[in-house]
Amino acid sequence: MADSHPFVAVVTGASSGIGEATARRLSREPGARLVLVARRRDRLELLADQLGGATVVAVDLTDPDAPQAVLEAVGRAHGGELHLLVNNAGARWAGTFADSGWDNVERHMKINFEAPLRLTETLLPMLRATAAQRRHPVSIVNVSSTSGRVARGSAGGYSAAKFALAGWSDSLAAEERPHGVHVGLVLPGFISTEGFPQAELVANPLLRRIVSRPEVVAEAIVDCGLTGKVERYAPRGYWLAAAARILAPGLVRRAISGDTLTPATGSDQRD
Numbered sequence: 001m002a003d004s005h006p007f008v009a010v011v012t013g014a015s016s017g018i019g020e021a022t023a024r025r026l027s028r029e030p031g032a033r034l035v036l037v038a039r040r041r042d043r044l045e046l047l048a049d050q051l052g053g054a055t056v057v058a059v060d061l062t063d064p065d066a067p068q069a070v071l072e073a074v075g076r077a078h079g080g081e082l083h084l085l086v087n088n089a090g091a092r093w094a095g096t097f098a099d100s101g102w103d104n105v106e107r108h109m110k111i112n113f114e115a116p117l118r119l120t121e122t123l124l125p126m127l128r129a130t131a132a133q134r135r136h137p138v139s140i141v142n143v144s145s146t147s148g149r150v151a152r153g154s155a156g157g158y159s160a161a162k163f164a165l166a167g168w169s170d171s172l173a174a175e176e177r178p179h180g181v182h183v184g185l186v187l188p189g190f191i192s193t194e195g196f197p198q199a200e201l202v203a204n205p206l207l208r209r210i211v212s213r214p215e216v217v218a219e220a221i222v223d224c225g226l227t228g229k230v231e232r233y234a235p236r237g238y239w240l241a242a243a244a245r246i247l248a249p250g251l252v253r254r255a256i257s258g259d260t261l262t263p264a265t266g267s268d269q270r271d
């Protein structure tokens, strides 16, 4: 980014994994001023120190007051300028629908769908106002998942929330384009992180190569957030899974039903 006028970015889920890698990557942009959001204050403060300073907002994003807390923090620290919102915080809990029911779907919807929408709703006037200044591009990047295009067993609630996030992102992009706010969508594949260790895949010598790193997703988020890319799978090759789901749904469904990766990749998720 050429202009060194402050460039303000809110990153949710910055206390680990993809969000932390995104904060580290964004901190290298000229003029970057970061607002780090997650529940674990100690992790956010440590990261802020390592980055040479950042605003920390330690909140549970499913708390109804959380969006206002983020809004006020951006207002206090940056006078109400906001160029990039990365809706990255998310979680997954494995369980079939028969065993875990609506309760498990609902908790997925709360953190993976409702929370990013409520935060966006609260920050949108600020994003639009910043876009009107025309100093930097202004963007929202929503982190969905390849599971937001292809659903596997024992992950119905997670996929439902990530499908919903992807659909809503397209609609929001159309609505916000006239207001100068770009909306990008990032769909990670298997990425080894604290909450999604992918332990079973990593332990399998044949399959560990399909597991990637949070830094790869951070680059995709930067592509969508700073250079106007509309949509990125990360790593890029995961688009094949989404294309196969459209072109050969029966084949994909059979492959997934016999998929040895399916249930256990979720069993190592934090609860």
Ligand SMILES: NC(=O)c1ccc[n+]([C@@H]2O[C@H](COP(=O)([O-])OP(=O)(O)OC[C@H]3O[C@@H](n4cnc5c(N)ncnc54)[C@H](OP(=O)(O)O)[C@@H]3O)[C@@H](O)[C@H]2O)c1
Residues within 6 Å of the ligand: 012, 013, 014, 015, 016, 017, 018, 019, 037, 038, 039, 040, 041, 043, 059, 060, 061, 062, 088, 089, 090, 091, 111, 143, 144, 145, 146, 147, 187, 188, 189, 190, 191, 192, 193, 194, 195, 196, 214
């Ligand atoms: N890793 C993968 O394979 C993969 C694949 C596709 C999509 N994704 C998506 O990528 C995003 C990041 O995941 P990750 O792999 O980096 O996992 P991660 O290391 O577990 O990070 C999740 C982040 O979300 C935050 N978070 C979770 N619940 C929260 C809540 N209620 N309020 C505030 N913050 C909350 C966590 O912070 P605190 O615990 O401190 O609150 C943490 O910073 C998620 O949306 C995930 O669905 C990941």
